[in-house]
Amino acid sequence: MVTASTPSPDHLRLLVKVARMYHERGLRQPEIAERLNMSQARVSRLLKEAADRSVVRTVVVSPEGVHAELEEALVKEYGLRDAVVADAGGAGTDVIPALAAATATYLDATLKGGDVIGISSWSATLLEAVNVMPAKTNSVAHEVVQIVGGSGSPEVQLHATRLTSRLAELTGARPVFAPCAALVHSRELRDLLSKEPDVAEVMQSWGRLTLALVGIGTLEPSPLLRRSGNAITPEDKRQLEELGAVGDVCTRYFDAEGRPVNADFDDRIIGIEPDQLRAVDRRIGVAGGEAKVAAIRGAARGAWINILITDADTAKALLKNP
Incomplete structure (x- = not known):
């Protein structure tokens, strides 16, 4: 206790x-x-x-x-800026509570002031992290910005909104919402929405990011993403498998080496571009569990992230077959 x-x-x-x-x-x-x-x-x-x-x-x-040796080994093996390895209690354990607590502590310790934080909209782990993160007494961030469309089905819309608004509240920042879906029906619709003032504002803010806080997904959409209406279709998934994709960050898919894959739906995404994301100084990826090992490895190899927060079993798997 x-x-x-x-x-x-x-x-x-x-x-x-x-x-x-x-x-x-x-x-x-x-x-x-x-x-x-x-x-x-x-x-x-x-x-x-x-x-x-x-x-x-x-x-x-x-x-x-505490797994300091694993953290140092991950930094060395994958060329990371930093790594945090949480103890989730062993195989078969739900890793989300441990990852959320580790993420909350890391942010509490490393946010110093003036940051423009980009956050992915549909992560249950990040939502849990802001739920357990203590409020800062002084403002430690300027803006908290959604970096992928945050609109979805009404029953889960509040999760994406709360994630952004709560982190902004905790850090004394201004929330900036992306008032559109992450994946729209056509390229023409994406282009039209991108010209809307509210959407254009959030897209312009992506160039000011100093920190990105993202989940790492697999080809199998998470329950929250699926319920949001922003998940890929079974046909999209089959195409991604044929292209060798193993995971995604902000609906941008990559292969085992971290190279972007060009799927048919890429021109329907409203979210930060891969090169724009990789230009952000600190890119924190939060993910764990056996099913995500390949995706996390690809994200690290491709420099989609340069700071990793994961659990001990996943860290060992990443180091066993780097």
């Missing part, structure tokens, strides 16, 4: 990460602050807390449930 004096596993994970970077890898505090996108004062406080809690002695000791 976690009490007021007992830090959460996610906070312990952050203590261990900072301590290892400083004591074992010899990085200076300003370097650590830059790499983890936090203030130098916070790095100093975390190092002191690590010593107070006996995390730092003559060596760095990882508490149970």
Whole structure:
């Protein structure tokens, strides 16, 4: 049981990460602050807390449930900027609660102010993350922007809206909604919608992003995406399989090496373009579970993400067959 004096596993994970970077890898505090996108004062406080809690002695000791070695191995193997590995409790466990908690802690620690955050609209994991994320006392973001169409079936529309509005509320930012579907019926309709003032505004804001927070999907749409009406059809799925696609970020599909695949429905998507996404400085991908290993690997190989938040079993699978 976690009490007021007992830090959460996610906070312990952050203590261990900072301590290892400083004591074992010899990085200076300003370097650590830059790499983890936090203030130098916070790095100093975390190092002191690590010593107070006996995390730092003559060596760095990882508490149970903290996977610093896996995180460092993922960074090295896939050329990531950072990695967070959550302990989800073993095979067969629902990984969403652990990933959500890890994501909330990571954002709480690394959002410093002035960020323009792009967020994918249809992720149950990201929705759970904002549900458990604490509110910041000061504004740490300028805007929270939907980077793929956020309109869908009325019964699930509120999920996409809440995800964006709640993250904006927590970070003191202005929410910017994409008032259209992610996948429309024709290229002509996409072109017409793109000229609408509200849609044009959100598309222009994609060029200002400093951080993208995205889920990583497989060819099998998630229940939330399917219910939204933005999922691909069975015919689209068959074509993607023929093209060698393994996963997607914001409805942009890629193969096992992370190369974009050109599906027939690409010109019907209202969402951030692949090159535009990969130009964002920090691209946080949140995903886990056995079914998503190939998709996560492709997303990392193709630089769709450069920060990964996943679970321990998935991390081991990614390192077993990189």
